[in-house]
Amino acid sequence: MDTMDRVSEQPSPRHVIVAPGQTSVTVTEKISSLVFGKTPLWWFGAFSVSFLLLQVFLISVATLFVKGIGLWGINIPVGWGWDIINFVWWIGIGHAGTLISAILLLFRQEWRNSINRFAEAMTLFAVACAGQYPLLHLGRPQIFYWLMPYPNSSGYWPQFRSPLVWDVFAVSTYALTSLLFWYVGLIPDLGTLRDRSKNKFIAFLFGGLALGWRGSSRHWANYESAYLLLAGISTPLVLSVHTIVSFDFSIGIVPGWHTTVFPPYFVAGAVFAGFAMVMILAIPTRALFKLEAYITMRHFDNMAKVTLVTGLIVVYGYFVEVFMAWYSANDFEWFMVTNRFFGPYKYQYWLLLLCNAVIPQLLWLKRIRTNLPMLFLISLVISVGMWLERFVIIVISLSRDYMPSAWDIYHGTIWDVGTFVGTIGLFLTLMFLFLRVLPAIPMSEIKMILPEAKLKNEEAH
Amino acid sequence: MAELHGIMAEYEKPGDLVAAIHKVREAGFRNMDAYTPYPIEEVIEALDFKTKMPLLVLCAGIIGCLGGFGLQYWVSVIEYPMNYGGRPLNSWPAFIPITFECTILLCALTATFGMIAMNGLPMPYHPVFNVAAFREKAGTNGYFLCIEASDPKFASAREALSGTNASEVNDVEA
Numbered sequence: 001m002d003t004m005d006r007v008s009e010q011p012s013p014r015h016v017i018v019a020p021g022q023t024s025v026t027v028t029e030k031i032s033s034l035v036f037g038k039t040p041l042w043w044f045g046a047f048s049v050s051f052l053l054l055q056v057f058l059i060s061v062a063t064l065f066v067k068g069i070g071l072w073g074i075n076i077p078v079g080w081g082w083d084i085i086n087f088v089w090w091i092g093i094g095h096a097g098t099l100i101s102a103i104l105l106l107f108r109q110e111w112r113n114s115i116n117r118f119a120e121a122m123t124l125f126a127v128a129c130a131g132q133y134p135l136l137h138l139g140r141p142q143i144f145y146w147l148m149p150y151p152n153s154s155g156y157w158p159q160f161r162s163p164l165v166w167d168v169f170a171v172s173t174y175a176l177t178s179l180l181f182w183y184v185g186l187i188p189d190l191g192t193l194r195d196r197s198k199n200k201f202i203a204f205l206f207g208g209l210a211l212g213w214r215g216s217s218r219h220w221a222n223y224e225s226a227y228l229l230l231a232g233i234s235t236p237l238v239l240s241v242h243t244i245v246s247f248d249f250s251i252g253i254v255p256g257w258h259t260t261v262f263p264p265y266f267v268a269g270a271v272f273a274g275f276a277m278v279m280i281l282a283i284p285t286r287a288l289f290k291l292e293a294y295i296t297m298r299h300f301d302n303m304a305k306v307t308l309v310t311g312l313i314v315v316y317g318y319f320v321e322v323f324m325a326w327y328s329a330n331d332f333e334w335f336m337v338t339n340r341f342f343g344p345y346k347y348q349y350w351l352l353l354l355c356n357a358v359i360p361q362l363l364w365l366k367r368i369r370t371n372l373p374m375l376f377l378i379s380l381v382i383s384v385g386m387w388l389e390r391f392v393i394i395v396i397s398l399s400r401d402y403m404p405s406a407w408d409i410y411h412g413t414i415w416d417v418g419t420f421v422g423t424i425g426l427f428l429t430l431m432f433l434f435l436r437v438l439p440a441i442p443m444s445e446i447k448m449i450l451p452e453a454k455l456k457n458e459e460a461h
Numbered sequence: 462m463a464e465l466h467g468i469m470a471e472y473e474k475p476g477d478l479v480a481a482i483h484k485v486r487e488a489g490f491r492n493m494d495a496y497t498p499y500p501i502e503e504v505i506e507a508l509d510f511k512t513k514m515p516l517l518v519l520c521a522g523i524i525g526c527l528g529g530f531g532l533q534y535w536v537s538v539i540e541y542p543m544n545y546g547g548r549p550l551n552s553w554p555a556f557i558p559i560t561f562e563c564t565i566l567l568c569a570l571t572a573t574f575g576m577i578a579m580n581g582l583p584m585p586y587h588p589v590f591n592v593a594a595f596r597e598k599a600g601t602n603g604y605f606l607c608i609e610a611s612d613p614k615f616a617s618a619r620e621a622l623s624g625t626n627a628s629e630v631n632d633v634e635a
Contacts, residue, residue, distance in 0.1 A: 157536040
């Protein structure tokens with residue numbers, strides 16, 4: 001439990017997580033200059049595009065409120081379409097942030113210190129995007145609070161045996177816990193920014209957010225303990241959230257949904273998609289903000305390895321789905337599999353396998369794992385693949401379940417596309433604002449892994 | 462002379478701070494606090510600060526767990542009993558996910574707000590910020606030790622701190 005363990009031995013250049021020559025002073029100056037410096041030109045461009053996409057979201061949602069969810073392509077039997085696909089897609093993306101900030105902290109993976117703030121912000125914004133869909137899907141989002149248990153004049157209560165109610169609790173707990181974890185991590189850095197800001201008003205703002213943090217050891221003792229505990233409880237939480245999301249499907253009896261492999265397969269898929277998204281965001285940010293000293297090739301190499309492993313678990317899930325359909329000797333299950341292979345949505349299925357099972361195998365090669373343009377492309381492919389996976393699970397199973405007379409074909413409409421593109425706008429807008437006004441890399445946590453923080457060596461000299 | 466909050470020494474290296482804490486504690490000083498830009502386990506140990514956080518969060522978790530299950534039991538069995546295809550009213554396996562989420566939620570809220578409250582935050586004013594070097598370096602690379610005026614041996618605090626490897630020793634006005 002002491003700092004000695006946390007401070008690794010002198011790393012070889014290949015394993016470096018913070019470039020040599022960095023000190024507390026350079027770290028503080030570089031990272032606070034991102035906040036206090038002049039807004040770079042590219043930021044205005046990137047923010048404008050994101051903000052434009054956010055307007056697409058507002059238009060889509062406003063139209064939805066006026067016309068109702070008939071605007072979307074959903075029908076009976078396919079009552080869940082792009083909206084639920086996007087919900088699962090976004091919430092899955094969020095999971096990598098919690099994995100980096102919580103699970104890797106518990107495993108003492110020091111390399112996480114540079115990317116965790118950033119990844120947690122991604123979690124928060126991805127969950128914000130995910131949360132839109134179930135609410136919009138309600139049709140009457142103004143009465144969303146009926147989902148929560150509270151004493152009401154009608155005298156009724158939610159059905160606690162329903163996975164959809166579990167989902168309400170899981171996602172809202174996840175959103176709130178992620179926000180708290182992120183904020184607790186920010187407090188010391190907000191204090192540093194307060195002390196460094198030249199402008200009175202800005203110092204007042206950061207000072208308010210830092211709550212009067214002064215780096216006292218009494219504070220740190222409580223803080224370290226609270227931070228570890230938050231990591232400890234976030235770890236089972238993140239596993240439970242996607243497990244419960246998978247229960248939305250696997251508790252039902254629809255062919256292709258009612259299987260026990262869903263929870264682990266969903267969690268692995270979430271981490272797979274999430275790490276791809278971290279790389280999509282980290283590669284340009286590192287270049288544009290010149291953060292090469294803090295986000296090194298070691299980070300990308302490690303992230304690519306996690307992506308590869310979780311990708312293989314997902315592939316195992318695809319295999320088990322087919323195998324269990326055959327092994328169960330259930331006609332409807334086997335029909336579902338042949339319908340995926342050769343049915344009306346066969347292109348989506350084979351494209352999914354190409355994106356998630358075939359192309360990520362390139363990550364076995366070290367050459368690819370340390371090639372940023374390639375990593376960026378592969379991450380984009382994985383994001384598409386994971387979206388298609390949810391499409392395959394939701395739409396193919398619903399469109400042809402038991403009674404052929406009840407079958408129907410589903411296509412998303414322009415409004416489905418608009419809402420989806422719009423949440424990407426929401427996500428990017430929040431992300432660019434975050435990168436501009438808050439320290440994207442945790443200063444206090446980087447300082448913990450700098451050579452100068454090593455007490456043991458110092459005393460030995 | 463204005464009233465003092467304490468005497469503050471500044472160190473350039475975390476190792477010097479740890480050595481200084483041991484030295485002044487051996488000399489009999491007790492009421493002190495150290496200030497570092499990142500958590501240093503050795504400093505916290507040298508000052509003998511203990512945290513009650515784990516116990517607090519454990520209690521919160523137990524309350525969240527019982528409360529979550531209790532809510533579902535009360536609703537499903539007592540307040541709003543409904544017979545769904547002959548399933549038992551207290552179908553407890555179906556109540557596990559929400560029980561778990563309530564446990565986590567209360568732990569997270571307690572860890573965050575407990576940490577803030579136990580640290581006495583939010584605190585709009587604190588005397589240590591009156592030291593210019595503190596404002597400048599506490600969040601960057603300064604390691605500070607402050608012996609507070611409430612210490613019984615405070616009269617000799619300046620002398621004791623000057624005897625350590627401090628780069629600077631300052632009064633902290635209250």
